[in-house]
Amino acid sequence: MLAPDEKYKHIIATDISAKSISKAQNLAEKYGASVDCRVCDGLEKAPETTLAVMCGIGGNEIIKILENSKYCGKMILQPVPTADDLREYLLKHNYHIAKDYVIYDEKKFYFVFVIDGVGKNNYSKIEKQFGKTNIQEMSQDFVMYLENQINKLKFLENFDITDISDNSKKDIKQKQQYLLNAKKLLGEVKND
Numbered sequence: 001m002l003a004p005d006e007k008y009k010h011i012i013a014t015d016i017s018a019k020s021i022s023k024a025q026n027l028a029e030k031y032g033a034s035v036d037c038r039v040c041d042g043l044e045k046a047p048e049t050t051l052a053v054m055c056g057i058g059g060n061e062i063i064k065i066l067e068n069s070k071y072c073g074k075m076i077l078q079p080v081p082t083a084d085d086l087r088e089y090l091l092k093h094n095y096h097i098a099k100d101y102v103i104y105d106e107k108k109f110y111f112v113f114v115i116d117g118v119g120k121n122n123y124s125k126i127e128k129q130f131g132k133t134n135i136q137e138m139s140q141d142f143v144m145y146l147e148n149q150i151n152k153l154k155f156l157e158n159f160d161i162t163d164i165s166d167n168s169k170k171d172i173k174q175k176q177q178y179l180l181n182a183k184k185l186l187g188e189v190k191n192d
Contacts, residue, residue: 012036012046043069050074059086066093075115083111087128094118100131104141109148126181135185146182153179 013024013035021037028035038045042065043052052075054062059082065071072095079086090097096119103110111131127135134142156176161169 010036010048012038012049014038014040014042014046016041041065041068043071051076054078056080058082059084059089062086063089066095072118074117075113077113077115078110079113080110083113084129086113087111087131090115091121091123091128094120097121097132099133101133101137101139102131102142102145104144109141109145126185129178129181130185138185143186146186149182150179150186153182 011034013021013028014037015021015024016039018039021039024035025037028037040046042054043049049071050073052071052073054065054075055078057079059079062077062079063086066089075095077086087097087100090113095115096117097113098116099112099114101112103112121132123132130142130146134145153175156172156179159172159176161172164172
């Protein structure tokens, strides 16, 4: 919880659910924290925001919040699920991604994006798939993520796509390329 940290002078908690906001208010009171709780959708009633933290909600929900608010400041985003969709949106709309990495906690992988405003990003195709910071740092959590993805998609290596629809073929080919790129990052196959 950020509230007890003195560097955060004014904390606003928002949720579309009055019940969830009531829980947040009770939790803040329990810890003696001053939190301004507001029932609203995303940032719509928080125009004074200077750092937005959106965690544990879907990437597409974060996209909707950003679309509705037009907020372009500092953010920490942790989408569950659809991190790929969120990364694509952030890059397309010139949100500057300062860090883009995966962490492993309690048997789950979480993608985290640290945004420091707007600005051009230079991402290669493979960085768009896996996150630039992940590739640069090759952390233990990221290596575990790649191994997990390879194990999940291993069955697609020699998958026969002869008798399936064109849409399914396209989807499988994309997943096969993803699998190949994951293996390349781990050094299991040579880069072309």
